[in-house]
Amino acid sequence: xxxxxxxxxxxxxxxxxxxxxxxxxxxxxxxxxxxxxxxxxxxxxxxxxxxxxxxxxxxxxxxxxxxxxxxxxxxxxxxxxxxxxxxxxxxxxxxxxxxxxxxxxxxxxxxxxxxxxxxxxxxxxxxxxxxxxxxxxxxxxxxxxxxxxxxxxxxxxxxxxxxxxxxxxxxxxxxxxxxxxxxxxxxxxxxxxxxxxxxxxxxxxxxxxxxxxxxxxxxxxxxxxxxxxxxxxxxxxxxxxxxxxxxxxxxxxxxxxxxxxxxxxxxxxxxxxxxxxxxxxxxxxxxxxxxxxxxxxxxxxxxxxxxxxxxxxxxxxxxxxxxxxxxxxxxxxxxxxxxxxxxxxxxxxxxxxxxxxxxxxxxxxxxxxxxxxxxxxxxxxxxxxxxxxxxxxxxxxxxxxxxxxxxxxxxxxxxxxxxxxxxxxxxxxxxxxxxxxxxxxxxxxxxxxxxxxxxxxxxxxxxxxxxxxxxxxxxxxxxxxxxxxxxxxxxxxxx
Amino acid sequence: xxxxxxxxxxxxxxxxxxxxxxxxxxxxxxxxxxxxxxxxxxxxxxxxxxxxxxxxxxxxxxxxxxxxxxxxxxxxxxxxxxxxxxxxxxxxxxxxxxxxxxxxxxxxxxxxxxxxxxxxxxxxxxxxxxxxxxxxxxxxxxxxxxxxxxxxxxxxxxxxxxxxxxxxxxxxxxxxxxxxx
Numbered sequence: 319x320x321x322x323x324x325x326x327x328x329x330x331x332x333x334x335x336x337x338x339x340x341x342x343x344x345x346x347x348x349x350x351x352x353x354x355x356x357x358x359x360x361x362x363x364x365x366x367x368x369x370x371x372x373x374x375x376x377x378x379x380x381x382x383x384x385x386x387x388x389x390x391x392x393x394x395x396x397x398x399x400x401x402x403x404x405x406x407x408x409x410x411x412x413x414x415x416x417x418x419x420x421x422x423x424x425x426x427x428x429x430x431x432x433x434x435x436x437x438x439x440x441x442x443x444x445x446x447x448x449x450x451x452x453x454x455x456x457x458x459x460x461x462x463x464x465x466x467x468x469x470x471x472x473x474x475x476x477x478x479x480x481x482x483x484x485x486x487x488x489x490x491x492x493x494x495x496x497x498x499x500x501x502x503x504x505x506x507x508x509x510x511x512x513x514x515x516x517x518x519x520x521x522x523x524x525x526x527x528x529x530x531x532x533x534x535x536x537x538x539x540x541x542x543x544x545x546x547x548x549x550x551x552x553x554x555x556x557x558x559x560x561x562x563x564x565x566x567x568x569x570x571x572x573x574x575x576x577x578x579x580x581x582x583x584x585x586x587x588x589x590x591x592x593x594x595x596x597x598x599x600x601x602x603x604x605x606x607x608x609x610x611x612x613x614x615x616x617x618x619x620x621x622x623x624x625x626x627x628x629x630x631x632x633x634x635x636x637x638x639x640x641x642x643x644x645x646x647x648x649x650x651x652x653x654x655x656x657x658x659x660x661x662x663x664x665x666x667x668x669x670x671x672x673x674x675x676x677x678x679x680x681x682x683x684x685x686x687x688x689x690x691x692x693x694x695x696x697x698x699x700x701x702x703x704x705x706x707x708x709x710x711x712x713x714x715x716x717x718x719x720x721x722x723x724x725x726x727x728x729x730x731x732x733x734x735x736x737x738x739x740x741x742x743x744x745x746x747x748x749x750x751x752x753x754x755x756x757x758x759x760x761x762x763x764x765x766x767x768x769x770x771x772x773x774x775x776x777x778x779x780x781x782x783x784x785x786x787x788x789x790x791x792x793x794x795x796x797x798x799x800x801x802x803x804x805x806x807x808x809x810x811x812x813x
Numbered sequence: 814x815x816x817x818x819x820x821x822x823x824x825x826x827x828x829x830x831x832x833x834x835x836x837x838x839x840x841x842x843x844x845x846x847x848x849x850x851x852x853x854x855x856x857x858x859x860x861x862x863x864x865x866x867x868x869x870x871x872x873x874x875x876x877x878x879x880x881x882x883x884x885x886x887x888x889x890x891x892x893x894x895x896x897x898x899x900x901x902x903x904x905x906x907x908x909x910x911x912x913x914x915x916x917x918x919x920x921x922x923x924x925x926x927x928x929x930x931x932x933x934x935x936x937x938x939x940x941x942x943x944x945x946x947x948x949x950x951x952x953x954x955x956x957x958x959x960x961x962x963x964x965x966x967x968x969x970x971x972x973x974x975x976x977x978x979x980x981x982x983x984x985x986x987x988x989x990x991x992x993x994x
Contacts, residue, residue, distance in 0.1 A: 385893025467895070471921035471976065472937075478980030485981050489853045495861035495975040496898070499891035500852065599894040601882045603915055603923035606936040620920060621938035625954045686939040686951075690925060721930040735939050763941050763949030768931040 342529055343568075346560030348552075350536035352567035355429070357574035358422035359528070363521065364575040365415040368582065369453075370514065372408040380460070382506035384499040384598065387462035391594045406586035409461075412454055414582050416612045419450050424667055427646075430655025431534035433543045437647035439527040442520050444643045449517050451612070456509035458610045462502055463594035468607035470497045479629045497600075532556055533563075537655035544652060606690070608681075615677035621686040622677075685734035688724040699729035706783060713780025716773045720765070728784075736762055743782045743791035750792075751778045861887050862974040867912070870967050873904040878926045878944065881912075886974045900960060901926055901933070902969065903944065910969055913946050914958040914977040921978065924957065933957060954979070 330336045379398055381390040394401035423443065426432060432440035455473075459466045470492070477491055478484040493500030535555050561567070592610070596602060609617050623631055657664055698714045706714070717723070723732035726739045746754065755774055758764035769777065785791045847854075855861065863886040873879055878901055885896040901913040901924075913933070915923045922937035932949060933942040940951035947956045958977035963970055975981065 383891040383893070384895045385891055468922055468937075471916060474976055475916075475919070475921040475978045478978035480980065484978075485856070486853050488976070488978055488981070489856045490850075492976065493852050494889070495852075495856060495887055496885050496895070497976060498885070498895040499889045499893065501895075503891070597894065599897065600915075600923075601880075601894075601897045601899045603880070603899055603925060605923065607922055617937075621952060623952070625952050628952065628954075687936055688934045688939060688941070690934065690936055719929050721927055724927070724930070724934065758950070761950045763932055763943065765930070767943075 343564040344562040345529060345532075346556040347533050347563050347567055348535040348555040349559060349561050349566075351533050352561070352570065353536065354570055354574070355425055356533065356567070357571050358418055358425055360571040361574050361578045362415065362418045362422050363525075364578060365411055365418060365582070366517065366521065368579060369408065369411045369415060372404050372411060373510070373514075375404045376408055377510065382460070382503055384462065384502045387460070387502060388594055388597055391461065391463075395591060395594075402591050403586055405591035406589070407582060408457075409592040410582050410585040410589070412457055413611060414578065414585075416450055416454055418578070419447055423447060424671075426534070428657040428660075428663065428667065429534055430537050430543070430657075430660070432647045432650075433653070433655060434545050434548055434647075434651045436527070436531055436534065437651060439524060439531065440647045441644055442524045442527070444640070446517065446520050446524060448640070449513050449520065452513050453509060453517070454610065454612055456505045456513065458613075459502065459505040460509055461592065461594050462598050464596040464598060464602070464605045465593070465607050465609070467497055467598040467600065468605065469609055470501060472607075472609075476632055480633060534655075537657070539654070539656040539658045541655070542653050543655060606687075611678070614681035615674045618677035618681040618684075621684070622680075683734075687733070688735050689733035690724065696723075696731045699731070702728060702784065707779070709776050709779045710783050711780075713776035713778065716769070716777040717780055720768065720773075720777075725762075739781065739784055741785050741789070743785040744789050745792060746781075747792045747794045747797075748778060748782060749794060749797070751781050755781075856975070862972055864963070864970050864972050865974075866968045866970045867900070867902060868969060870904075870908065870964060870969050873902050873910075873969065875904050875906050878903040878928065880915075880926070883971070883973065898973070899923070900971065900973070901957075903946075908964050910962055910964070911946060912960040912962045912969070912971050914960065916958060916977050917953060918948070918955050918957055918979060919951070919953040921976070 326336075376394065379390060379394050379401060381387055391405070394405050396402070426440065426443065455469075459470060474488045474492060474497070477487045480487055489495070491501075491504075492498070493504045532552055535552065541551075596605060608614070620628065620632075654660055698718050703711060703714055717728075722739075725733040725735035726737065727734060728739050730738075732738075742751070752774060754762065755769065755777060756764060756766040765774075782791055865883045865886060867881040867883055873881075880899055881902045882897055882899050885892075885898055888896050899915045901915060903911040903913070905911065913924075917924050917935040917937065917940050919935065919938055919940045922935050924933040924935045924940070924942065926933050931944045933944075933946075935941070935951065935953075938952050940953040941949040942953070942957050943949050945956075946959060948954075960971040960973050962972070
């Protein structure tokens, strides 16, 4: 032990770091911040360190070349000892990191920690969130498979919509005219050098400010933040009634960090690595590209926005969100901290969470996408064919062959792009059905050019049989009268 | 001359040193920026595009739409399979053709041709197009991108080389009638 102490002393005489480290470790914190609510920041840091470690391990095998990246991932998954596990840890670590950073942000916001004097800490945090998302996207690109390839195409299509500079941005982003080797190489540089370097710098500043300004005290309803008096009040909380961070508060951070690491490892073990899916070969077009979990909400949003709103939303929306987040500490830099007295803050968080959750859920089963294999898939269910006339059955055949079920379901089988047709005859009259089939409209393509009159007649005859038992199909009453008059006249003429 | 305005020898050298570094940095910035912007400047000069053969005209039956592939003209050694590109070739009749990019005009996902329903459909966000490439439904704001094409020595040839994107200023990707040349 004495030898160890002597060695330590030798180093410290040269480094002179022991005193500042001890000061940081033992800096007093308000007693009530030693709470389980305050562990998410350190957990985010822990996962970031895990990502650095597993990322370096992956770089030992991974080849950032469009011709070899995919096969080097296959080698990691199948040939290299525990390569699959390191990949799975890195993939799940990324999901955990985005989730923990978001939880940390919500906690900070609801506890009013963005208010005076911690505005800059919040602003750096916003940049850290953006960088984390940047890492998540560029990481998905490095998993160079079909999803990555077409995901880049989506990125390029969005970037190209920037007025004037669009094509320039696309060429810069892709490193050339198409998604190819140079694209992967530049995303590798971003994912491995540029963004992590910035992240390390910003994390260091973020932590430095947490230490210098002190951790946010537990918000008490009614204890308002005032620029003039806050520093003194905080001083009382820490110096008079505080406790040293080590060991008073840190043990909870340590426990939670270990728990998060275990959770990442458990997910990695149980679920395994993400992909890679099919080869990044652009001539294979039988693919349904989907982004990773944290961008699914965006995928849903892009399907549901009206076309005219899409470009403005894509280009202006992110700017508004980021500027809003950056301005937040200046717009509400003082006043009430406790979420118990900030109903609008709580409602905003809930609204955003429910919106993102709903979009993510929708993206899980993509009701807006046609079912591409409906034609080769299930036949028209039997109950829709029994006791039908020859014409109606012919219509069922047209229905099947013309792939109506790519978009419409029948008997709960088929796409959800258009309405289910189980009871379409109740909703639309014969004339309306004919018009809809021939002219389309309301997001349905027009099939007039694609169906012969005989096919249309048969198809509509079949559609008219689609109504629940006991409910009569919709009919145009005026048409009956018109037909009746017509018949009466004919009868007159016969006489 | 007052004391504040007096420039010391060392102060002058420091300022000269900063100026010297500034000059060197500016000089070095020129090759760095040119290197970084090379992918853009090359595109501006139009050297990405070339005429590429897709196959003999009679490989494409009249009245049908077939998938064809071509190799992108601009190739780097590490590109692997990514330079192989697909496109949809519609032979209307005789020497009348339309060649569409597979990339959806919405966000670039690969559209698939369904001959039975006569539609191109996109798997991503549900865009649909008619057989002539015109928008049928869904989020796309326009029809499919069309490559300029010509027929030479019995070969159907297209002008391609850049990823078709909604905002691309590649005038060639407009929804113009095919130009016979």
